[in-house]
Amino acid sequence: xxxxxxxxxxxxxxxxxxxxxxxxxxxxxxxxxxxxxxxxxxxxxxxxxxxxxxxxxxxxxxxxxxxxxxxxxxxxxxxxxxxxxxxxxxxxxxxxxxxxxxxxxxxxxxxxxxxxxxxxxxxxxxxxxxxxxxxxxxxxxxxxxxxxxxxxxxxxxxxxxxxxxxxxxxxxxxxxxxxxxxxxxxxxxxxxxxxxxxxxxxxxxxxxxxxxxxxxxxxxxxxxxxxxxxxxxxxxxxxxxxxxxxxxxxxxxxxxxxxxxxxxxxxxxxxxxxxxxxxxxxxxxxxxxxxxxxxxxxxxxxxxxxxxxxxxxxxxxxxxxxxxxxxxxxxxxxxxxxxxxxxxxxxxxxxxxxxxxxxxxxxxxxxxxxxxxxxxxxxxxxxxxxxxxxxxxxxxxxxxxxxxxxxxxxxxxxxxxxxxxxxx
Numbered sequence: 001x002x003x004x005x006x007x008x009x010x011x012x013x014x015x016x017x018x019x020x021x022x023x024x025x026x027x028x029x030x031x032x033x034x035x036x037x038x039x040x041x042x043x044x045x046x047x048x049x050x051x052x053x054x055x056x057x058x059x060x061x062x063x064x065x066x067x068x069x070x071x072x073x074x075x076x077x078x079x080x081x082x083x084x085x086x087x088x089x090x091x092x093x094x095x096x097x098x099x100x101x102x103x104x105x106x107x108x109x110x111x112x113x114x115x116x117x118x119x120x121x122x123x124x125x126x127x128x129x130x131x132x133x134x135x136x137x138x139x140x141x142x143x144x145x146x147x148x149x150x151x152x153x154x155x156x157x158x159x160x161x162x163x164x165x166x167x168x169x170x171x172x173x174x175x176x177x178x179x180x181x182x183x184x185x186x187x188x189x190x191x192x193x194x195x196x197x198x199x200x201x202x203x204x205x206x207x208x209x210x211x212x213x214x215x216x217x218x219x220x221x222x223x224x225x226x227x228x229x230x231x232x233x234x235x236x237x238x239x240x241x242x243x244x245x246x247x248x249x250x251x252x253x254x255x256x257x258x259x260x261x262x263x264x265x266x267x268x269x270x271x272x273x274x275x276x277x278x279x280x281x282x283x284x285x286x287x288x289x290x291x292x293x294x295x296x297x298x299x300x301x302x303x304x305x306x307x308x309x310x311x312x313x314x315x316x317x318x319x320x321x322x323x324x325x326x327x328x329x330x331x332x333x334x335x336x337x338x339x340x341x342x343x344x345x346x347x348x349x350x351x352x353x354x355x356x357x358x359x360x361x362x363x364x365x366x367x368x369x370x371x372x373x374x375x376x377x378x379x380x381x382x383x384x385x386x387x388x389x390x391x392x393x394x395x396x397x398x399x400x401x402x403x404x405x406x407x408x409x410x411x412x413x414x415x416x417x418x419x420x421x422x423x424x
Contacts, residue, residue, distance in 0.1 A: 009045050009071070009094075010025055011025065013094060024037075033057065035060050039066055040066070041069070042058070042061045042068045044068060044069070046072060048074045048330060049355060049356055049357070049359040051075075052355055052356050054070060055082075055084075055085035058070065058086045059085060067088070067105065067110055068086040069086065069087065069090065069101065069110075071089065071090035071094050073164045073331060076090070076164060077160070077330040078330055083113075088101070088111060089113055089114070092116030093150070094114075096120045096125070100114070101114055120170075123172060144181070145196050146177065146195055147197070148171060148177050149169050149170060149199050149208070150165040150166075151165045151167060152200050153167045154269070158265065158326060158328075158329070158332055159332060160329050160331035169204050174208070178216070178219070181216070193220070193221050193222055194224075194247075195223050197226075199226065200226055202227050203227050203241075206230065206237060210237055212244075213237070213241050213243070213246075217240075217243050217245075219245075220245070221245045222407075223247065224247050224249070226249075226252070227250070228251065228272065229276060231246075231279075231283075232280070232283045232286075233275050242288065247289065247407055248290070248319075249283060249290055250292075251291070251293070253273075253276060255294070255295060255301070256273075256276075256309055256312050257273075257300065260298050260300040261273055263299070264298045264300065265298075276316075280318070284317055284399060285402065287402035289319045289407060289411055290318050290319050290399065291322065291414075292318045292320075292322070294309050295324055295325075296378060296379050297326035298326055299368040299369070300368075300369070301367075301369060301370075302370055303370045303374050306379070310382050310385045310391075313395075314386065317395050317396075317399040318395060319400060319415075320415060323386070324360040325360060325363050325376070327359075327360045327364060328344055328358075328364070328365060338365050343366045344365050345363075345365055345366055346362070363375050383422045387415055387418040388419075392415050
């Protein structure tokens with residue numbers, strides 16, 4: 001992939017580790033892991049699809065007598081499973097409890113379970129004591145990642161964010177966020193004027209977002225983030241967002257069918273869906289690139305959904321798109337429902353779930369209105385059709401008409417990357 005982001009959780013904990021500790025941050029997407037490099041303590045995090053690899057890493061270190069801690073969403077949801085492979089599991093957001101864990105390790109009193117009883121107040125969260133290098137995440141090596149909030153009030157059936165981070169939105173004070181951004185945007189290097197908000201939804205709290213955007217305007221920066229369609233439907237909010245430097249919005253449309261959204265995703269998104277096209281037009285007119293996310297395999301979808309969705313996305317000049325199979329991740333309402341209905345099919349030889357296949361591309365369950373093979377081939381077809389040269393030219397001609405040359409280049413690279421990834 002051309003664009004890959006560093007593991008934000010590990011970056012946060014590494015930066016909060018006291019300076020008398022020597023820290024090495026290894027992301028296997030970018031660096032080879034050498035098990036023979038001397039180390040005293042290993043901390044792991046992994047998404048569900050990477051959990052088996054994390055367990056394998058843990059076993060290798062335990063053979064060498066090195067204690068292993070694991071946290072993150074997967075281990076938090078399934079701590080008993082994780083404890084079969086690691087020495088200690090952190091359940092929840094580890095920011096505030098991390099010093100305690102290190103102290104327990106130093107005193108040879110590492111506990112099996114560290115459960116965060118209260119989610120951290122981001123306003124009082126310690127500022128990082130040092131900066132960990134971003135390594136070679138080309139071309140995003142010099143693009144800072146900024147998180148302003150955690151939590152999501154919408155509780156979509158397929159998403160585990162509300163379970164892990166809670167439904168109540170917690171913020172860093174705007175003043176802290178602005179000071180943090182200033183640290184990274186102090187010179188005139190064009191790349192240093194860009195950054196990414198890693199929030200699950202930058203406009204989840206509209207009042208906070210408006211205040212943040214207003215304070216960003218004097219900094220003359222450019223930024224991208226995930227957002228819902230309200231960023232376009234609220235004219236005043238859109239005006240502030242664009243003035244503050246919004247360049248790209250990643251929007252989870254999920255489905256183009258209102259009934260499907262209401263039944264299987266979120267009634268809130270179903271309410272907004274009638275305004276999707278108007279919101280897209282406003283963003284494009286304002287010079288904002290759109291990356292859309294769509295889910296295939298919902299119970300209300302049949303084999304016609306692939307062409308209908310791709311045609312809609314092309315017609316509406318979506319600059320880039322992510323098409324995923326519906327995936328029942330642990331900790332979601334979807335997982336509990338499909339488990340109850342005995343429809344999860346991805347099992348390993350020992351009868352457990354085959355977590356490696358839970359990657360949002362492979363089909364791991366029995367769909368309702370098509371077979372698994374039709375869903376798998378439909379997702380591949382959607383990528384090929386959407387990122388064909390003809391469709392790409394048709395989309396980008398309208399999508400990027402008001403965007404600057406540098407950002408046009410970035411979207412061109414994204415489209416080429418997907419095009420050649422699927423060998424179109």
